[in-house]
Amino acid sequence: MGISVTFIGGLWSILFNADLAAFIPHFCLGMTIWLFMNNAISEGAMSFTSASHIIRNVKYPYSAFVLWTLWRNVIVFGHLLLVYVVVAILFPPEFGIPMLYLPLGIVLVILNLSWMMFFLSVCSTRFRDIPQILTNLLNILFFLTPVIWVKGQLRDFGYIVDFNPMAHMLDAIRNPLMGLEVQPLTWLILSAMALVGWSITFLIFARFRHRIAYWL
Amino acid sequence: MATVKFDNVDIEFPIYDVHTRSIRRHLLNLRVGAAITTDAQDRVIVNALKNINFTLNDGDRVGLLGHNGSGKSTLLRAMANIYEPVRGKVKTVGRISTMFDLTIGMDPDASGLENIYLQGMIIGMTNAQIDAAMDDITDFTELGNFMLLPIRTYSSGMLMRLAFAIITSSMPEILLIDEVIGAGDRRFFSKAEERLKSMSSHASIVCVASHSERVIKSLCNKAILMKQGELVTFGEVEPVFEAYHKLIAAEPPKK
Numbered sequence: 122m123g124i125s126v127t128f129i130g131g132l133w134s135i136l137f138n139a140d141l142a143a144f145i146p147h148f149c150l151g152m153t154i155w156l157f158m159n160n161a162i163s164e165g166a167m168s169f170t171s172a173s174h175i176i177r178n179v180k181y182p183y184s185a186f187v188l189w190t191l192w193r194n195v196i197v198f199g200h201l202l203l204v205y206v207v208v209a210i211l212f213p214p215e216f217g218i219p220m221l222y223l224p225l226g227i228v229l230v231i232l233n234l235s236w237m238m239f240f241l242s243v244c245s246t247r248f249r250d251i252p253q254i255l256t257n258l259l260n261i262l263f264f265l266t267p268v269i270w271v272k273g274q275l276r277d278f279g280y281i282v283d284f285n286p287m288a289h290m291l292d293a294i295r296n297p298l299m300g301l302e303v304q305p306l307t308w309l310i311l312s313a314m315a316l317v318g319w320s321i322t323f324l325i326f327a328r329f330r331h332r333i334a335y336w337l
Numbered sequence: 338m339a340t341v342k343f344d345n346v347d348i349e350f351p352i353y354d355v356h357t358r359s360i361r362r363h364l365l366n367l368r369v370g371a372a373i374t375t376d377a378q379d380r381v382i383v384n385a386l387k388n389i390n391f392t393l394n395d396g397d398r399v400g401l402l403g404h405n406g407s408g409k410s411t412l413l414r415a416m417a418n419i420y421e422p423v424r425g426k427v428k429t430v431g432r433i434s435t436m437f438d439l440t441i442g443m444d445p446d447a448s449g450l451e452n453i454y455l456q457g458m459i460i461g462m463t464n465a466q467i468d469a470a471m472d473d474i475t476d477f478t479e480l481g482n483f484m485l486l487p488i489r490t491y492s493s494g495m496l497m498r499l500a501f502a503i504i505t506s507s508m509p510e511i512l513l514i515d516e517v518i519g520a521g522d523r524r525f526f527s528k529a530e531e532r533l534k535s536m537s538s539h540a541s542i543v544c545v546a547s548h549s550e551r552v553i554k555s556l557c558n559k560a561i562l563m564k565q566g567e568l569v570t571f572g573e574v575e576p577v578f579e580a581y582h583k584l585i586a587a588e589p590p591k592k
């Protein structure tokens with residue numbers, strides 16, 4: 122992770138003529154948070170299928186399998202975040218009020234990731250090609266999300282980012298860590314997504330959870 | 338006070354093939370029209386359990402008999418509430434532990450001792466309960482220094498001793514055991530019998546599926562005979578075994 126940040130970050134700043142001091146922290150955090158979201162979602166979608174051994178043999182609450190995956194990814198994320206500590210020493214962020222929003226950002230992102238993981242793991246137990254489709258979808262979303270570029274480079278096409286939920290989740294954690302403001306729009310979208318997402322997930326789960334063991 | 342009550346229980350398994358497993362296929366079908374959708378709806382269904390009725394009460398140690406595929410394992414999993422019935426009702430009162438697969442939650446590279454914690458957690462014990470049961474478990478397994486070795490070095494009989502000791506020490510009110518118990522040796526069975534009897538003396542139900550007459554006769558006081566997903570007989574061990582032998586004799590010999 123540290124190595125890829127150094128090299129890709131360096132290369133990109135040459136290619137795009139970007140300011141190293143601004144781009145390296147942006148890219149390092151972007152990559153770390155993206156990996157966290159990407160792995161949580163794609164591993165989360167397999168929560169039930171990879172625990173099929175347990176589900177078929179012991180009565181165990183289904184939510185536990187999703188939480189295992191989530192917790193594992195949170196721990197990995199915490200470790201990868203250490204790279205940013207080094208980056209922050211080299212290119213110090215602006216310390217100030219915006220940083221206080223970090224806990225809110227993390228909570229909202231995890232609330233959203235968890236319903237996605239829960240929802241997708243129910244669906245992909247029934248339809249086994251969902252994880253593959255998801256991998257492709259996440260690859261496309263990676264390029265539509267300001268990880269290796271910044272929103273300003275889109276010029277008139279900034280709305281691409283405004284419509285991208287992944288970009289809002291990314292901003293909610295990255296901006297506070299960099300000492301930047303988070304748009305009110307981001308908080309609004311993330312809260313609404315968590316609410317709607319959990320409601321749908323709850324309904325789907327309540328409707329289909331008796332069938333999950335049969336699908337495995 | 339433990340009970341297991343089956344009320345007209347039916348269990349059916351939909352058998353999905355590659356096509357019905359694909360969401361792309363489902364979405365494409367919507368567009369192409371009716372001609373192909375019939376393909377997707379035409380699922381094969383296996384009736385694993387048909388109209389099962391029985392009640393088990395405290396102190397019942399029940400053996401499940403029947404050919405391969407007669408529904409023994411499905412019946413056990415239905416008792417464990419893993420498969421919820423398509424029709425009918427399964428009612429269980431009491432804490433359930435299952436022993437269907439020995440290595441549930443176990444890590445093959447972790448030692449026997451570490452695996453006691455892993456599996457203990459999966460079956461719902463707390464750390465303190467596991468600590469308290471530790472001596473009892475290690476004594477029962479008689480594995481000695483093997484407890485410090487990774488469990489991938491264990492024989493199936495040793496694994497079974499370990500799993501059995503953990504499960505029974507969790508003091509379940511309803512204990513369900515599948516086939517796996519057959520790996521035990523004679524010495525194990527005399528100890529297992531003692532342990533199950535002492536368990537059922539403080540109010541619990543034990544249910545064992547096995548092909549071995551010896552296993553069932555030594556562990557159980559009642560038996561159920563299954564045939565093609567239907568319950569044929571339920572009662573004392575001896576008469577059920579007679580029915581089982583008749584069933585075997587009545588079948589045309591294989592050519």
